[in-house]
Amino acid sequence: MKEKLGLSKGKIAEARSLASGIVAPVLDFIDGHTTVTVERATLRIAGADGADADGVPVPNLIVDQLRAADPATLEGGALEGGALVHYVNALIRTGGGTADLNRRIAEGYRVGSEPLGDREAIRRKGAQLVDIGLGKVKANRMQRSAKMEEWKGRNNDPLLYLIVATGNIHEDVKQAEAAALRGADVIAVIRTTAQSLLDYVPFGATTEGFGGTYATQENFRIMRAALDAVGEREKRYIWLTNYASGLCMPEIAAMGALERLDMMLNDSMYGILFRDINMYRTFVDQKFSRMINSYAGITINTGEDNYLTTSDAYEKAFTVLASQFLNEQFGYAAGLPARLMGLGHAMEMEPGIKNGFLYELSQAQMAREIFSEHPLKYMPPTKFMSGDIFKGLAMDTMFNFVSKATNQGIHLLGMLTEAIHTPFMMDRYIAVENAKYVMNSMESFYDEIEFAKDGLVVNRAKEVLSQTIEFLHEIGEKGLLDAISTGMFAEVKRPKDGGKGLEGIVKKGNNYWNPVEEALKAGLGLPGRGRDYSASSAGDASSAGVAKG
Amino acid sequence: MANIVRPYGDTLDDGKVQLSFTLPVPDGPKGREAARLLVLSWGFKECEVVNSAAVSDDFTFYVAYGKTEIGVDYEAARADTASEDASMGMDETCAFVKERFGRKVVIVGACTGFDAHTVGIDAIMNMKGYNHHYGLERYSMLEAHNLGAQIPNERLIEFAEKVNADAILISQVVTQKDVHVQNLVNFIELLEAKGERGRFICIAGGPRISNKLAVEIGYDAGFGKGCYADHVATFVVKKLAEKARE
Numbered sequence: 001m002k003e004k005l006g007l008s009k010g011k012i013a014e015a016r017s018l019a020s021g022i023v024a025p026v027l028d029f030i031d032g033h034t035t036v037t038v039e040r041a042t043l044r045i046a047g048a049d050g051a052d053a054d055g056v057p058v059p060n061l062i063v064d065q066l067r068a069a070d071p072a073t074l075e076g077g078a079l080e081g082g083a084l085v086h087y088v089n090a091l092i093r094t095g096g097g098t099a100d101l102n103r104r105i106a107e108g109y110r111v112g113s114e115p116l117g118d119r120e121a122i123r124r125k126g127a128q129l130v131d132i133g134l135g136k137v138k139a140n141r142m143q144r145s146a147k148m149e150e151w152k153g154r155n156n157d158p159l160l161y162l163i164v165a166t167g168n169i170h171e172d173v174k175q176a177e178a179a180a181l182r183g184a185d186v187i188a189v190i191r192t193t194a195q196s197l198l199d200y201v202p203f204g205a206t207t208e209g210f211g212g213t214y215a216t217q218e219n220f221r222i223m224r225a226a227l228d229a230v231g232e233r234e235k236r237y238i239w240l241t242n243y244a245s246g247l248c249m250p251e252i253a254a255m256g257a258l259e260r261l262d263m264m265l266n267d268s269m270y271g272i273l274f275r276d277i278n279m280y281r282t283f284v285d286q287k288f289s290r291m292i293n294s295y296a297g298i299t300i301n302t303g304e305d306n307y308l309t310t311s312d313a314y315e316k317a318f319t320v321l322a323s324q325f326l327n328e329q330f331g332y333a334a335g336l337p338a339r340l341m342g343l344g345h346a347m348e349m350e351p352g353i354k355n356g357f358l359y360e361l362s363q364a365q366m367a368r369e370i371f372s373e374h375p376l377k378y379m380p381p382t383k384f385m386s387g388d389i390f391k392g393l394a395m396d397t398m399f400n401f402v403s404k405a406t407n408q409g410i411h412l413l414g415m416l417t418e419a420i421h422t423p424f425m426m427d428r429y430i431a432v433e434n435a436k437y438v439m440n441s442m443e444s445f446y447d448e449i450e451f452a453k454d455g456l457v458v459n460r461a462k463e464v465l466s467q468t469i470e471f472l473h474e475i476g477e478k479g480l481l482d483a484i485s486t487g488m489f490a491e492v493k494r495p496k497d498g499g500k501g502l503e504g505i506v507k508k509g510n511n512y513w514n515p516v517e518e519a520l521k522a523g524l525g526l527p528g529r530g531r532d533y534s535a536s537s538a539g540d541a542s543s544a545g546v547a548k549g
Numbered sequence: 550m551a552n553i554v555r556p557y558g559d560t561l562d563d564g565k566v567q568l569s570f571t572l573p574v575p576d577g578p579k580g581r582e583a584a585r586l587l588v589l590s591w592g593f594k595e596c597e598v599v600n601s602a603a604v605s606d607d608f609t610f611y612v613a614y615g616k617t618e619i620g621v622d623y624e625a626a627r628a629d630t631a632s633e634d635a636s637m638g639m640d641e642t643c644a645f646v647k648e649r650f651g652r653k654v655v656i657v658g659a660c661t662g663f664d665a666h667t668v669g670i671d672a673i674m675n676m677k678g679y680n681h682h683y684g685l686e687r688y689s690m691l692e693a694h695n696l697g698a699q700i701p702n703e704r705l706i707e708f709a710e711k712v713n714a715d716a717i718l719i720s721q722v723v724t725q726k727d728v729h730v731q732n733l734v735n736f737i738e739l740l741e742a743k744g745e746r747g748r749f750i751c752i753a754g755g756p757r758i759s760n761k762l763a764v765e766i767g768y769d770a771g772f773g774k775g776c777y778a779d780h781v782a783t784f785v786v787k788k789l790a791e792k793a794r795e
Contacts, residue, residue, distance in 0.1 A: 167725065178605035193723050194663035197699060210663065211723040275665065276697065309668055312677060350680070383668065384680075387774060419756060422725070426571045426610040429602065491675070492697075 001407065003369050004451050005362075005461045011469060012370055018472040019325035022480050027333050029280065030287045034512065036199065036504035038288045039063050039083040041250035042516045045133035045258070045292075046084055046126070047098030049217070051203035052106045059251070060200045061105055062087055066112045082513045086111045088126045093117065098129070123515075130515045133258070134295070134523070140260035141297040147237050154236040158378070158403055158411040160435055161186035161241070165422050167209030169219045173226045178425055180230040180238045182432045186263060186410065188241035189223055191215050196246025196275050197500060201255065211422065215242050215252055220259035239263055241301070244289045245271055247281075247501050253289035257296035263342065263410075264293055267303035268330040269323065272484060273492045274306050278499035279484055290334030291520040300336065301410065302327040305346035305379035310490045313348040313383075314356075317363055318467035319489060320345050324371065325472065326480075335524030338373035342410050346379035347399045351391075357398055358456050364406040365451075366461040378403045380414025392416040396431065400438040407446050411435065553620040564617040566593070571610050576603035584611040593617050629761050634787070635779040639683055642782045643690035649790050656685055656785065657709045658718035659696035662732040666722035667698045669755050673718065673778050682777035691782065702736040709749060716750035716785045724757045730766065737767040750788050752781065 040048075040059035050058045063083050090111035091101050105111065116122070162184040164175040169189075176187040192209030195202075205222060206214040213219060220242065227238040239262035244253040249266065256264055268286045271277035293300055304320045304327075311319065324343045331341050345367055349356045367376055380399045385392045396414035403411045413431040415423045423431075451457040475483040487493040521528045558565030568588060574580045581598045588596035593615030600612040637645060646654050658670050672679035674695040676686040685693040694712060696705065709717050719736060721729035733753050740746045746767070753763040754772040763771025770784050 178608060181605045193665055194699075196665070197663070210725045210728050274667075274698075276699070310671060310675075424571065425604055425608055426569065429604045429610050433602075 001368070001372055002447065004449075005365060005369055005458050006453070007366065007369060007461060007465060011465055015321075015325050015370075015465070015469050015472055016329075018469065018476055019322075019329045022472065022476050023326060023329040023333065026283050026330075026480055027287075030284050032508055033280070033284045034082070034288075034506050034508055034514070035250075035281055035284050035501075036063050036067075036506070037248050037285055038250050039506075040200075040248075041254040041288060041292065042082065042084050042514055043087055044251060044254045045137075045516045046087065046129040047133060048087060048102060048105075049098075050102040050106050052108075055203060057200050057203050058102050058105050062111055065110050069110075069112050081509070081511045084126060084515070085116065085122060085513050086114070088122050088129065089116050090114050091129075092121055092125055126513075126515045130519050133516070134519055137257040137292075137296045140257065141295075144237070144260060144262060144297060147231070151231075151235050151237050154234075155185045156183065156411075156436070156439065158408045158439075159185040159239065159375075160432060161188060161377075161410055161412045162428055162431070163188045163190050163412070163423070165190040165212045167192065167211075167213050168207040169205055169213055169222050170207065172213055173223060175425060175428070176223060177226060177230050179428050179432070180227060181234065182429055183436055184238075184413075184428075184432060185236070186239040186241055187223070187227060188263070188265075189213050189215070189219070191243050196243070196271065197277075199247045199501065199504065201248050201251050215255075217255040217259060220255060220261060224259055224261070239299075241265070244293065244300075245303075246275060247271075247277060247285075247504075249282075249285040249289040250292060253292040253296075253298070256298060257292050261296075261298060263299045263301055264289075265303065266290060266293060266300040267344070268327050269484070269489065270303040270306060272494050272499065273490050274303075274310075276494065276499045278502040278505075279481060279494060279496060281499070281501040281505055284505065286330060287334045288517070290331060290336055291517070291524060291526070294335040294337070294340060295520050295523050297340070299340045299342050299375060299410075300331065301342040301377040302344040304344040305348070307490045308346050308348035309383050310492070312350075313346070314350070314353060314359060317359075317464045318471050320363075321366070321370070321464060321468040322471050322475070323489070324367065325468070328371070328374075333526075335520075335526050338371070339375065341371070341374045342377040343367065343371055343374050344377045344379060347381050347402060348379075348383050351381070351384050351395060355456060357402070359460055360398075360402050361405060362457040362460040363464065364402050364408065365457065366464060368406045368408070370465075375409025377410040377412065378408040379412050380418075382414075382418050385414075385418035387420055389416040389420070392418060393430070393434065397434055397438060400435045401442070404439045404442050405445050405449070550624065552623040554623050555620040556617060562620075564594075564619075566615045566617055568613045568615055569611065570613075571604060571608055573608055575607060576601055576609040580609050581611070584609075584613060588613050588615050591615070592619060629759065633780070634783050635777065637783045637786070638779060639688055639782070642779075642786055643688055645786050645790075646690035649786070649793070653690055653692045654716070654786060654789060655692045655694075655712055655714045656716045656718060657694045657696065657705065657712060657714040658685075658720065659700035659705050660698040660720040660722065661700050661702055661705060661736065662721075662728070663699060664721055664723045664729070664732070665698045666720075669722055670695060670697075670718065670720035673720075673754065673772075673776075673781055678778055680777065682779055684778050685782060688778075688782060702732070702739050705736070706739060706743070706745070710745075714749055715789055716752060718752045718754060718781065721753065721755040721758065724755070729755065729757070730762075733763075733768070734766050741767075750785055750792070752784070754781070 043059045048059045093114045162179045164172045190212040193211040202214050205218045231238045241263035244264035244266045271282040272279045304323045307319050347360045381395045393416040415427050417427045555562045555564045585596045595616040598613045602610050604610050660670050675684040678684035751768045753768045758771045758773045760771040
């Protein structure tokens, strides 16, 4: 890829090193803790599924019952060993398969009621369940790769990304099929507005939602099947996207990995800043969710666009770049390769700014050059979309232009009716046609155009990079947690012990056992924890079958 | 005196209207004729379907022009202008507050219920404001508290009591299945149950909120599209002065 801005390699390296230093102490905290949803994600990969008559999911029943039975769980009770040990133990005791155990649990059976049996047998059975669960994930990854290889070159570049959001999964399917047939490469099923704050993932197909559709494993399955059918017909892989964010980040990631989703909205700090979720909780959850995404070959999309809907896009451009650097470091720490990091940004400057288009071009080109292997997720104007649909279409056209001109990877199509209603079918049609027209007509633009050496575009990028380094220095001095709590990001202040989900954090004890985590770490080449369940209880450090990093 | 007006294309009273819509039919001559008949059935005297395009196998998008003879009496239209007054800018509002009340006016705002969109309340309250209109936080004689999104009604009331608010602003962006109305109504009911409706000036806002709707469900005013902090501030301080006189 041709570089055009003459950005200092030294400065870029300095920014990366600052970001790495900022993230390091947070990683120490993360590795010493688990959360209720990390436990539930672990259970889900091992086979826990279903819900009771009241709709409470089986993984929640297990974790909640274990914690209720031992209120000291937070500091070292039943959950300290991890929830999975009890599930596996119950599986051995009841003698059936996971489907049978799930049904029993849904009917009132408590896995915690059984005394723990032979640890070696539990360890072996656990390893077997993990092999089955992660085996499915691996098979999905291979299926995706095979299809992408088979239909190579048939997707748009950048990938055209469209959102459906009717609340009813069956209606979503119709809209998604129409969008994919028109040329969309990526379909995102936006979630119902309250879901990020639910500490459980609803079960089954759903037909009611506000501003979106519930993310459930069954809904994933329904949409996956529909998009696969369109893909076969069009000989083009259609990517399915959902949101591994909110209070159930790792569980959504697990469900997406099991049902072959291809992208997940998955930001390291979004939940803290924009959903008021506790920061410790989010940091622990994001790592586990990202390990799953990475293992599953799922491309994450980060949420830097949100900074710009809250703050001014011109003045605060550096906060986007700073967040991209932090998301990148958190991503590497969770085993994500650059090619799976769709770092986010957006075209949100006030349209009345003189030369605003050049500043947008500069920002997008800068991201392209600094994150040269990352797909980059580019978001359309929303904040200044007014209800004037004709002006809106013009703004979206400019956005399409910038995206193609700077080789973005994932292009979220702007809607001319943004700020009026959730998109109509024809709004999406107009958006796809617009993008295809613009991008086809400027296919080789990137290689043809260079920027004036000391011109506006080049100088603006240098300025933003310098501001970013300064900002990262300030964060580094304060520490990331204090930086967030004093409002350095998005002008939002979040106290360390505030926000939702704090009570769901559990310190890992010496006996903590999570073979899913260990297998993920081994598969991703990440350093593991020093001890595991078998080593401390049975004195068997060899732990065959359960990979250790 | 009546003043009948009709849509204007390029000649007075030509009645030209631009339409676009989607029908659940495949693209083709039959679909275009159906679209034309549909437009005529709406009362248009002429219709030309200028474009049709397949959105999918079973859906087609049409652009059409119609000609109408129906007019409206402009003089008879009554605009809802209660929330249109932005006569006082930031400095004037602050001067007014200083002179009339001799203290800061306290305003609490939030996006309530499950609605996670802060864009509306931020546009009105944040220091920076929106589109070159400073937000309430920048007004030196206002004490503005922006609680953000997904705030339960109960918590908003509690907070307003705690800081002894003069006015409460509620933003609602998500309107699917009328969830915003239920949420707004529930807030007023809670206040009434506590006997505190008269204590606060209550204001609803959002892209789909009109003053008419807001007043109907028990608010003092509603602010929709195109309203800025100036509108809200002007209304609040004038209303407060009015209340003080009573």
